Amino acid sequence: MFTETMLRLFAIVSERNGEQVTRALLELGVMQFITISTLEGEAATGYRDASSLSADRAVQLGELRKRLESFLGSSGIVPRIPPAVTAETAHFDIGEERRRIDTLASGLQGIRERQRIIQNDILKYSEIRRQIDLYGSSMTSGILHTDSSFISLLIGTLPLRQAAAVEEELSRIPAVSLPIGDDGTRRHMIVISMKRDRSRAEAVVSAANWIPVEPAAEVRGAPGDAIESVNTRLAALRDEQDKLQVQSKALITDRRDELVDSWVRLRLNELYQNVQSTFRRSSHTLLFTGWIPASKRHETEQAVAAATGGTYYLEWLSPEHVSDLREEKYAAPVKLHNPRIFAPFQMLVTNFGIPEYGSIDPTPFVVITYLTMFGLMFADLGQGAVVLLLGIIGRLRLKKDSPYAKVSSLLIWCGAASIVVGALFGSLFGYAATRPLWFDFHGIISGHAHPSAGIRSIYDILGITVKFGITVICAGLLFNWINLIRLRRWTELILDKGGLLGGWIYGGGVYCGWFMVMHGYRQLPGSATLLLLLGIPALLLIAHGPVHHAKKRHAVTAGNIATWVMEWAVELLEIFSGYLANTLSFMRVAGLGIAHVSLMTAFFTMADMVRCGVHGFSGTLAATLLIIAGNVMVIALEGLSAGIQALRLNYYEFFTKFFHGMGKLFTPVALRDNNH
């Protein structure tokens, strides 16, 4: 129910055991270290700060590791420290690792440069084709207006034996050579290039005894050939480009094992140096400190004992006995310990914030509130089964560490909730198909509910959700009081709007609301009751400002009094309007449930109209398809909407009563991520 109890460990070990202790703690992975050089007034006096060297080294290693990670990531490889690997960090040469990464980087950059050159040729050929498309039509009449285009034409003949070499040489410019015909000794040819490459093309052909000829006869019908030739070249270049892309990926994937090993070495050494950077040393001893879950105390003692051969001194302090706890950076970190199956709900909680150390972890309550709200808004046996199935498929197809894996698990839970509440209302794919175990939701919405049933109208349904809302808000207030008692914040416990006085007013408000409903919305409780339930706590709330001020021991001025009155008025306004809005906000649960049934009813009505309008098999088929489409739409839209609204109600109506999200998550230094 509460965040896990943490202990602050102060340890002194022999310097010669420093390496073994570091490795043992890394293997164990349960300690969040605190850089000891930053402690004030602690036992650190007399210890020298040798942490900066390790910290610098850790930064260097971290940079290299991130570089390598980025290369591996670009090929879809997510490296992890394998289970068999221990914290052994010997035989490590940072220079060698750096060279390996630099070689990889320059290899990839070299391929990119070759790609760039090919791309340049692709662009040139594409431009030639574009220009032929634009201006080449006139070639059919034997004349190409090359003056008005960016391409250049050379038309002439060259010796047959030199043709192949010239063609190869021209392709490097790039230029397109189109053979028009041979006369036994010479080949007639058109050379097309970009105008800026004309001189280069001329140099190539001139070196091969090129004789220019008049274009009129030779170029007839050439555009088609030219485009074909350009397309062939383009296809070849693109093929080459693709090969280079594959080659660049292979540069990483072919060396996957070597690179992942390198990453593991870097990561291990980075973690090792990170731990070492928090140590403080004397001539013979090492001092280190950090937070450890109380449940891991014994394991830690055993690990340190084994690593030091029994030569150690450990001191365990609970958070309330640590003098620097008030400083935020030394505050006890928060470890939530929920069963693994609650992981999706813990995700929802941490997405809002981290609870303060020692306060209530709302995860188990969120399981109940979230699923109840979702189930009430999306109650259907069949549609719930579809959601559950989608969740199962997601869990089977997605990797465990995928960010969507938890969302899939959440879908499974939501689907199950929907099935359970669907059974209570007897709803199956929008049909009132089974006998409802609780009440006939469909019947109430359609106006034919059984008169003897307990829940008979939409008002009754709204009433259920309002009562549910009151329960959730009361639970939130109760949690707040428990948290404040544990944190010994007595003033807030009594005088805050979420404290006892706030709760008194809320309870009074609920009673007044109930009284009004019972009296047909025409009568309020008597003035003495109103005074007792609302007036007195409202008046007492004015003490909030003065008490807060007195705690700071400041002198009272006229300005202070005016401020207190103003703050009191605003706070009262917030309490009355806020709690009323919070409570009524839960009516959306009924609203979405009603919308869910109404939408399905609308689809059934449309299906009936189709069935009546189109007789025979076609009508039945169209109606069935319409109902299927309706179900798909409702599952997608209503499902999403119910999920979001349930989350919103938890965040804004429930969490805001007790959950301030001021905690800091426990982040132990570990070889593997075992902090679920």
Place this chain on the structure above:
Amino acid sequence: MFTDVKRYSFINAKLRARISAILPEKFFTDMAGCPSLTEMFNLLRSTPFSGIADIYEQTGDLKMVELELLKREIALYTDLVPHLPHEATALVRAYMTGYEIENLKNALGIFFDHVVCKRPPDDAVHYLLRDKIINDLPYDALINATSIGELPVIFERTPYGATVAEHRAEIEQKASLFPLLAALDRLYYRYLIEEARRLPPADRRIALRLVGIEIDLLNVNWIMRFKTYYNLPYSAISGLIIPGGQSVVGETLRKVFESQQLSAPLTTMLNRSYPQIAALMATQPQEHGERLAFVERLLEKIMIEEISRLMRGYPFTVGIILAYFMAKRLEIKRIRTVLNAGLLAVTPQQAATLL
């Protein structure tokens, strides 16, 4: 007030969500610290810009990447137009005209190099954006034209026909494209001011202020450039000044021109509107070329300050739309800057100073 809320509530929520996803300052510092271009692109893979990393992986060509960034920048405007309140649509389209005019200026440059300077055409033709931005412009006819005389005919049916026809003789006479380019810039700012003036009063004030600031900094930049590189007298420059500036107008502009340093008039303006940025004036470099880069940085700082003001201000105005465009433009510009620094093997420290 209710009209404002009705008009801008949807787009305000949408754009604030998008602005929150803009890459943070630290991302660019990290990117600038990467030892190679490939690693810079690897960093981009985890961002909404992963598509441009794919282009680099397929082509190895940074210019192709820049072309894609330009397309994305323009798409910011085109994609948003259907969601805008109709009052703001015309202004946003006027902003898009700026991209069209820049692209047109690039095409004119290719034509001019080819036809007037008789230089062999370079790679620029491959990276010219031919997609329609606002108008269908005859880019191919322009880059394949053989004489200046053809220009008025080519542009006859476009919104730029009159401007081109007006400057045709001057281009021929001076053998310089500059008068036409300057006229196109003036045309763009005229469109912007016209559309800003059509907005409802609160929006009008914001839009005119932002356009005015942009014009101020452009004018200052031009004045310094002409003075530094062409040594022109103020009388020759004053005709090129873009009207509609916010603070640096008339005599102030002349003082900027005449002073050896930027300090006096600009510091006065900055002290009045941006006291935090005014402190930067003490660090202005002495060398002219560096001073131009300094003005660019100043412009960027002012833009960041304006974005921050608009985000803090009353939410239901055209300001949020303009803040979004400014923020996204800045984001894309930073990506472009860091990537080019990577291409030129600029040290991470130097690259960081360019941000």
